[in-house]
Amino acid sequence: MQVETNATLVSLNTLALESRASYLVTAATPQDILDAVALAKTNGLPLVLLGGGSNVVLASDLEAVVVHIVSRGIEILREDSESAVIRVAAGENWHRLVQWCLGQNYFGLENLALIPGTVGAAPIQNIGAYGVEIASFVDAVHTLNLDTGETRVLSGAACEFGYRDSVFKGALRDSVAITAVDLRLNKQPVVIVNYPSLAQYFEDAGMQATPQAVFDAVVAIRSKRLPDPGVIPNAGSFFKNPVEGQAGVAYLRTRFSGLPAFTQADGRVKLSAAWMIEDCGWKGAEQDGMGVDTNHALVLVNRGGNSGRALLKLAGDIQDAVAQRFGFRLEIEPRVLGSSDG
Numbered sequence: 001m002q003v004e005t006n007a008t009l010v011s012l013n014t015l016a017l018e019s020r021a022s023y024l025v026t027a028a029t030p031q032d033i034l035d036a037v038a039l040a041k042t043n044g045l046p047l048v049l050l051g052g053g054s055n056v057v058l059a060s061d062l063e064a065v066v067v068h069i070v071s072r073g074i075e076i077l078r079e080d081s082e083s084a085v086i087r088v089a090a091g092e093n094w095h096r097l098v099q100w101c102l103g104q105n106y107f108g109l110e111n112l113a114l115i116p117g118t119v120g121a122a123p124i125q126n127i128g129a130y131g132v133e134i135a136s137f138v139d140a141v142h143t144l145n146l147d148t149g150e151t152r153v154l155s156g157a158a159c160e161f162g163y164r165d166s167v168f169k170g171a172l173r174d175s176v177a178i179t180a181v182d183l184r185l186n187k188q189p190v191v192i193v194n195y196p197s198l199a200q201y202f203e204d205a206g207m208q209a210t211p212q213a214v215f216d217a218v219v220a221i222r223s224k225r226l227p228d229p230g231v232i233p234n235a236g237s238f239f240k241n242p243v244e245g246q247a248g249v250a251y252l253r254t255r256f257s258g259l260p261a262f263t264q265a266d267g268r269v270k271l272s273a274a275w276m277i278e279d280c281g282w283k284g285a286e287q288d289g290m291g292v293d294t295n296h297a298l299v300l301v302n303r304g305g306n307s308g309r310a311l312l313k314l315a316g317d318i319q320d321a322v323a324q325r326f327g328f329r330l331e332i333e334p335r336v337l338g339s340s341d342g
């Protein structure tokens, strides 16, 4: 394993926040992760796993052994005329995997194009976009217990997937590393284009929705709507869209008639956090070098402040404003690492 001490993490998080790790281990194999666990135990430090750093807020320096997972490999396990099952190493880049699958005529992931980060982190928050979630394709998740070193394979059902949620945020939080993910993909093209902006795209373009066309459409829509973290550092959606019961939503809509609301399969209603933030006047705002994107109010951006604490202060002020106006507190989507105190 490769180890660096007092290592900067600025290029390992898409918000480009300044933070240093006591130890930074670059882990290409499960054995490297186990060696990092031993290093953490020897030094009495916690272990922190990092993939692409696109869903974390580094609130401070991390007195920890940070493990950057960089394992590689895609293996075709089995296929027939209907589907193919592939095993992908945790450190593979998600978007490159989506491209690779399309090239192989393995379909299903097109709507999830251009989501930053690694394959290993994708099941953790059940990545989703444009009407599709990874949950629909997960055959198994391979894990390594960070305490005992035991390996365990979880079925898709055992992952307990929900909206931006899974068992890896619940009972297994911080206790396992995901080392590989098995995905079952369609060999026959199935396209899902009922998400409003995607449906509109195909209506405007007057073209047929093939998997390649869906991939191109998602890349085009996302490139237009979301700031590129390589240009304006960000972590994508900073807050989850609140999901509320019918009664509460009916009341809110009597007061805020424009509030977008989408009824879910379970009857509960997902509300647009971006709309609420904009309605509170925060879109485009800036505070201590951290800001709210001018195009998309759900995206907080680093405009040179470079400080996790400043970012969390801005997030807290937005949460307060939304709570005061709408009666509930928005939940932060990325994982906050380090301490935002003092």
Ligand SMILES: Cc1cc2nc3c(=O)[nH]c(=O)nc-3n(C[C@H](O)[C@H](O)[C@H](O)COP(=O)(O)OP(=O)(O)OC[C@H]3O[C@@H](n4cnc5c(N)ncnc54)[C@H](O)[C@@H]3O)c2cc1C
Binding pocket: 014, 048, 049, 050, 051, 052, 053, 054, 055, 056, 069, 090, 115, 116, 117, 118, 119, 120, 121, 122, 124, 125, 126, 127, 128, 129, 176, 177, 178, 179, 226, 227, 228, 229, 234, 235, 236, 237, 335
């Ligand atoms: C511009 C932009 C757009 C985005 N759009 C979307 C979107 O449309 N939909 C969506 O769902 N998300 C979106 N995201 C969020 C993010 O891309 C996903 O959550 C992604 O899966 C995070 O992957 P990562 O490798 O960067 O994880 P990291 O940020 O490195 O880690 C996230 C969490 O997972 C843990 N972790 C990482 N790897 C492992 C592992 N192998 N085993 C165990 N734990 C691990 C970390 O400890 C941390 O708690 C977006 C982010 C950005 C910057």
